[in-house]
Amino acid sequence: MAELNHYLVLSGVLFTIGTAGVLLRRNVITVLLSLEVMLNAVNLSFIAFGRFLGSSDGQIIVFFVITVAAAEAAVGLALVIALFRHVETLNPDAFRQLRG
Amino acid sequence: MLSWIPLLPFIGFAINTFGARRLPAKAIGAIASLAMFAAFVVSVVAVGRLTAQPADSREIVQTLFTWIGSADFQVPLALRLDPLSALMILVVTGIGFLIHVYSTAYMIEEEPHEYARYFAYLNLFAGFMLLLVLGENFLVLFVGWEGVGLCSYLLIGFWYQKGVAADAGKKAFIVNRIGDVAFVLGVLLAFSQFGTVSFRELNGVIAGLPAESSFGVVSAIALLLFIGATGKSAQIPLYVWLPDAMEGPTPVSALIHAATMVTAGVYLIGRNAVVFAHAPEVLTIVAVIGTATALWAGAIGMVQNDIKRVLAYSTVSQLGYMFMAMGVGAFTAGIFHLFTHAFFKALLFLGSGAVIHALAGEQDLRHMGGLKKELPVTYWTFLIGAIAIAGVPGLAGFFSKDEILYRTFAGGHQLLWVVGAVTSLMTAFYMFRLVFLAFHGERRHAPVAQGFSPAYPVVHDSHHAHLHDAPMAMAIPLVVLAIGSVVAGYLNVPAGLGGSAVLERFLEPSLHVPAMEGAHAAADHADHALEIVLMVVSSAIAFAGIGLAAFLYLKRTDIPDALVAKFPGVYLFLVRKGYIDELYDAVVVQPIKALSEGVLWKADARVIDGAVNGTGQIVVETGSLVRRVQTGSVRTYAVSVLFGAVLVVGYFLWS
Numbered sequence: 238m239a240e241l242n243h244y245l246v247l248s249g250v251l252f253t254i255g256t257a258g259v260l261l262r263r264n265v266i267t268v269l270l271s272l273e274v275m276l277n278a279v280n281l282s283f284i285a286f287g288r289f290l291g292s293s294d295g296q297i298i299v300f301f302v303i304t305v306a307a308a309e310a311a312v313g314l315a316l317v318i319a320l321f322r323h324v325e326t327l328n329p330d331a332f333r334q335l336r337g
Numbered sequence: 338m339l340s341w342i343p344l345l346p347f348i349g350f351a352i353n354t355f356g357a358r359r360l361p362a363k364a365i366g367a368i369a370s371l372a373m374f375a376a377f378v379v380s381v382v383a384v385g386r387l388t389a390q391p392a393d394s395r396e397i398v399q400t401l402f403t404w405i406g407s408a409d410f411q412v413p414l415a416l417r418l419d420p421l422s423a424l425m426i427l428v429v430t431g432i433g434f435l436i437h438v439y440s441t442a443y444m445i446e447e448e449p450h451e452y453a454r455y456f457a458y459l460n461l462f463a464g465f466m467l468l469l470v471l472g473e474n475f476l477v478l479f480v481g482w483e484g485v486g487l488c489s490y491l492l493i494g495f496w497y498q499k500g501v502a503a504d505a506g507k508k509a510f511i512v513n514r515i516g517d518v519a520f521v522l523g524v525l526l527a528f529s530q531f532g533t534v535s536f537r538e539l540n541g542v543i544a545g546l547p548a549e550s551s552f553g554v555v556s557a558i559a560l561l562l563f564i565g566a567t568g569k570s571a572q573i574p575l576y577v578w579l580p581d582a583m584e585g586p587t588p589v590s591a592l593i594h595a596a597t598m599v600t601a602g603v604y605l606i607g608r609n610a611v612v613f614a615h616a617p618e619v620l621t622i623v624a625v626i627g628t629a630t631a632l633w634a635g636a637i638g639m640v641q642n643d644i645k646r647v648l649a650y651s652t653v654s655q656l657g658y659m660f661m662a663m664g665v666g667a668f669t670a671g672i673f674h675l676f677t678h679a680f681f682k683a684l685l686f687l688g689s690g691a692v693i694h695a696l697a698g699e700q701d702l703r704h705m706g707g708l709k710k711e712l713p714v715t716y717w718t719f720l721i722g723a724i725a726i727a728g729v730p731g732l733a734g735f736f737s738k739d740e741i742l743y744r745t746f747a748g749g750h751q752l753l754w755v756v757g758a759v760t761s762l763m764t765a766f767y768m769f770r771l772v773f774l775a776f777h778g779e780r781r782h783a784p785v786a787q788g789f790s791p792a793y794p795v796v797h798d799s800h801h802a803h804l805h806d807a808p809m810a811m812a813i814p815l816v817v818l819a820i821g822s823v824v825a826g827y828l829n830v831p832a833g834l835g836g837s838a839v840l841e842r843f844l845e846p847s848l849h850v851p852a853m854e855g856a857h858a859a860a861d862h863a864d865h866a867l868e869i870v871l872m873v874v875s876s877a878i879a880f881a882g883i884g885l886a887a888f889l890y891l892k893r894t895d896i897p898d899a900l901v902a903k904f905p906g907v908y909l910f911l912v913r914k915g916y917i918d919e920l921y922d923a924v925v926v927q928p929i930k931a932l933s934e935g936v937l938w939k940a941d942a943r944v945i946d947g948a949v950n951g952t953g954q955i956v957v958e959t960g961s962l963v964r965r966v967q968t969g970s971v972r973t974y975a976v977s978v979l980f981g982a983v984l985v986v987g988y989f990l991w992s
Contacts, residue, residue, distance in 0.1 A: 259975055329971040337967030 244285035251278035265327045269313045276306050338383055339399040339416040342426055345376040346464035350457045357453035366441035369456035373437045377430035384423045393846055395420055415473035421607055421847035425470035428679045432596045433463045435814035439687050440588040442810035462488035466597045475524045475534040485598045486513045493585040505584040512578040516568015523561030530554050540611040544851050548615045556616035563623055570602025571653050572660055573630045577918060579653055583645040587690030595652050595682035600675045603659045610668045614850040624664025628756045631657030635763035640911040643700050644689045647771050652682055658741055667744030668848040669841045674741055677733035677825045681725040684818035688719035691807040707780040711804040716776050718815040723772050725822040727765035728879040736826030743871050758878055765882025773890040833868035
């Protein structure tokens with residue numbers, strides 16, 4: 238029988254993996270994918286809390302997060318394409334034009 | 338009903354302002370004149386209702402709304418009609434209307450929208466003047482007071498493309514402002530001491546006090562109000578703006594600088610007669626300043642060559658008479674002279690306007706002469722005005738001026754009487770010098786090379802063309818004013834001549850001063866023989882002045898030049914107006930300029946600009962330091978977001 242803690246640990250692991258991906262990967266598309274992993278880690282903990290508290294609020298919030306994630310993915314990929322046209326690379330370390 | 342009196346000209350102003358480019362010229366003039374005429378009709382009806390009331394308690398008060406309400410300080414926007422303001426509104430609307438009609442012809446050569454601007458200002462001016470005289474308290478009066486100041490600036494500088502006109506407008510505005518400061522201080526002092534800004538309440542409170550034997554609060558209030566009055570009414574030391582104000586269109590000079598605005602100061606003193614009567618020292622100052630102004634301006638007026646400038650100094654001089662009357666406590670006589678003066682000075686200005694109009698802008702008396710035949714209407718009406726102001730028996734000026742001189746003498750101010758009599762001689766002299774130079778003798782043309790005076794922007798050669806007399810719209814006001822200049826004096830025929838002093842009894846409730854009852858009774862019962870003797874003397878003086886002018890400018894025209902050659906210093910001193918403008922420039926204007934320069938380059942440029950620039954500099958420096966944080970590396974940003982998130986979450990978990 239799965240307990241709340243199991244879900245939360247899984248969520249924490251996923252979140253950490255996502256964070257590490259965002260910070261460490263050298264490909265912007267992978268970074269965006271890692272961002273999705275982070276979002277879904279949070280979604281998981283929402284659902285888990287909702288299930289164990291007997292409330293549907295968690296699920297409702299997840300719907301919003303999914304919607305936002307979809308929009309974010311669309312905008313993010315468009316930005317990646319625009320950036321690629323500009324500097325012809327997907328390495329985030331190359332995007333340094335905004336240095337102060 | 339009272340509110341319609343100032344409101345009608347304001348409506349005319351609004352129509353002509355917003356319709357300036359849409360209305361035809363005829364409609365513009367008609368609307369403005371009609372607004373004034375309607376205001377005149379309403380005024381007549383209102384005064385009719387006023388006179389229907391019992392004689393000692395005549396007043397109509399209309400409170401529109403509470404204007405300022407703050408705890409104890411309640412100021413209603415209220416209008417009050419009493420005998421004094423009744424006289425004033427009749428003068429302002431009646432003579433104002435005539436001047437509007439005159440202007441429709443005088444200004445016709447302006448561009449249509451300029452024409453509309455002119456009439457809009459004229460209506461605005463009349464509206465403010467009516468508000469000034471109808472105001473129930475100091476603050477309503479002050480709105481009108483500042484309003485006429487503004488309009489005089491706008492109208493004097495009407496031909497603003499001309500540098501001198503623009504400068505004259507500014508001068509009028511600034512000099513008036515100096516007086517206004519004192520006026521405001523006077524009102525504030527009155528409020529702080531007596532807790533009211535209403536004329537009736539203030540005068541009521543002060544009437545209950547004994548007259549001040551030494552300089553006290555009431556004297557301070559009176560003195561401050563008087564300084565305010567010297568600004569508006571062009572008295573020493575603030576008279577310098579009025580002669581320059583002649584740069585405006587001539588009907589403006591007639592309206593503002595003869596018949597209405599400059600009388601505001603006299604009105605202010607009349608309105609606060611009780612306050613002034615309780616400050617005998619200030620009254621003496623008023624009398625001395627008035628007399629000095631009358632003499633000084635009269636002396637300058639004798640040698641000026643610009644037709645309007647002579648009239649301007651004449652106005653200053655006559656205003657001096659009014660102040661002299663106020664100063665010796667003869668408030669009725671002062672207001673009476675204000676009333677008659679409005680007729681003949683408006684007439685003289687409009688007449689001089691007709692001359693200038695006929696000569697296409699020529700204002701120099703030396704280039705006139707012999708206009709009698711070609712401008713008959715102008716000549717005869719002008720002559721009547723000149724006779725009236727000179728004080729020839731039977732015309733308006735005689736009655737009012739004599740009243741002043743008699744009251745001065747009977748009040749024990751013999752020295753002032755002597756000066757007044759000398760001024761009276763000067764008045765007769767300079768008026769008839771003007772008449773003889775302009776209308777009699779041979780026509781003297783301006784030297785061709787010199788061309789026309791630039792004062793009048795319409796330039797067309799009429800030197801050889803046939804001169805045209807005033808058109809109907811200009812002639813009718815002249816004739817009406819000429820009739821007024823003859824009959825206005827009969828409103829107040831003194832008891833000494835078997836008259837019943839109608840005006841004096843009418844004004845009595847407004848100018849009643851309990852503290853001066855004794856003096857008045859003494860003057861009233863002074864023997865009529867003295868009055869008649871003084872009348873004979875001043876009539877003789879008037880005739881002497883006219884005779885002297887006739888001798889010097891008709892018979893022996895060589896004598897004036899010889900006199901000038903003999904006393905060049907005196908002549909130059911008077912022609913240059915006593916170097917007062919130069920003196921003020923050196924003593925007041927230049928030091929203030931130097932001070933302003935100092936403030937500009939030291940305090941403003943260094944301290945204030947320094948503070949502003951310093952703030953900017955600090956921001957720039959800080960920015961250039963912290964810009965290093967902005968590395969441009971996406972990864973660094975992501976790490977700092979994570980770090981921030983950890984901090985926030987940590988704070989909530991462990992606090």
